[in-house]
Amino acid sequence: TRTAAPALQVEGLRVAFGALVALDDVSWQVAPGEILGIIGPNGAGKSTCYNAATHLVRREGRVTLLGEDVTDVPAHRLAARGLRRAFQQNAFFGDLTVLENMAAVLQDERGASLGRAVFRPFATRRDAAETRRAAAKALERMGVPARYHHAYPGETPYGVQRMLSIALANGSGAKILMLDEPAAGLGGADMAELVTLLQSLRAEGMALVVIEHHMDLIMSVTDRIVVLDQGRMIASGPPEEVRRDPAVLEAYLGR
Numbered sequence: 608t609r610t611a612a613p614a615l616q617v618e619g620l621r622v623a624f625g626a627l628v629a630l631d632d633v634s635w636q637v638a639p640g641e642i643l644g645i646i647g648p649n650g651a652g653k654s655t656c657y658n659a660a661t662h663l664v665r666r667e668g669r670v671t672l673l674g675e676d677v678t679d680v681p682a683h684r685l686a687a688r689g690l691r692r693a694f695q696q697n698a699f700f701g702d703l704t705v706l707e708n709m710a711a712v713l714q715d716e717r718g719a720s721l722g723r724a725v726f727r728p729f730a731t732r733r734d735a736a737e738t739r740r741a742a743a744k745a746l747e748r749m750g751v752p753a754r755y756h757h758a759y760p761g762e763t764p765y766g767v768q769r770m771l772s773i774a775l776a777n778g779s780g781a782k783i784l785m786l787d788e789p790a791a792g793l794g795g796a797d798m799a800e801l802v803t804l805l806q807s808l809r810a811e812g813m814a815l816v817v818i819e820h821h822m823d824l825i826m827s828v829t830d831r832i833v834v835l836d837q838g839r840m841i842a843s844g845p846p847e848e849v850r851r852d853p854a855v856l857e858a859y860l861g862r
């Protein structure tokens with residue numbers, strides 16, 4: 608998969624917040640069927656890197672999505688082009704069931720792809736039933752078992768909520784999925800499910816970018832890792848190389 612054209616490529620990203628340079632000359636790429644890990648100490652610029660790639664902050668540099676220059680494409684258009692992001696906080700509507708949450712996302716995507724001009728206020732009952740079927744399928748694929756579909760998100764175990772938030776970010780199918788600390792707060796069994804999910808998405812050809820503090824997870828699941836420290840890339844390469852890199856050991860253990 609290393610020879611495939613990149614799904615997402617960032618070049619020379621730079622972000623400054625006033626006098627603070629949060630990201631400085633950061634470049635990486637991720638191919639379809641590949642998992643890229645981004646690691647680094649707190650405040651290293653990992654989340655800013657996501658914000659820069661998805662155009663949520665003002666930045667310098669270049670971003671290429673599926674071979675197209677999207678440097679000037681606004682954030683809200685990138686999702687429709689297959690670049691999706693799950694945030695650190697679980698995000699869903701608490702007063703909709705798990706299934707209704709998923710259906711709402713699919714409905715939104717459909718509305719966006721049809722465009723406002725052909726928006727039909729009178730969705731038929733058959734449309735609604737179809738959307739619910741698609742929603743159930745999408746949830747199962749993303750590791751949210753059917754027994755939770757009719758519960759409210761807040762009533763489900765924490766691990767299920769995490770899978771749900773990833774499923775909602777993915778929608779009907781991201782080309783590139785960016786996850787910010789997906790393992791945060793998960794126990795061993797949930798972690799194993801998360802690993803299984805990431806591996807199956809990779810096997811389907813999705814490109815994944817994962818920010819994670821959990822070293823065992825990042826070392827076992829990624830194909831390549833980029834290490835940030837104080838906004839700069841201090842190392843990149845396969846996990847077995849990165850974990851032995853003196854600069855990486857220094858950044859994590861030296862202070």
Ligand code: ADP
Pocket residue numbers: 624627629647648649650651652653654655656
């Ligand atoms: P990480 O995700 O690696 O912990 P962040 O990307 O969140 O790090 O932050 C990188 C640096 O940029 C930190 O010093 C942080 O305080 C700063 N920063 C992040 N977002 C903003 C912002 N919106 N305004 C000002 N400073 C910010």
Ligand code: MG
Pocket residue numbers: 653654655
């Ligand atoms: Mg962060």
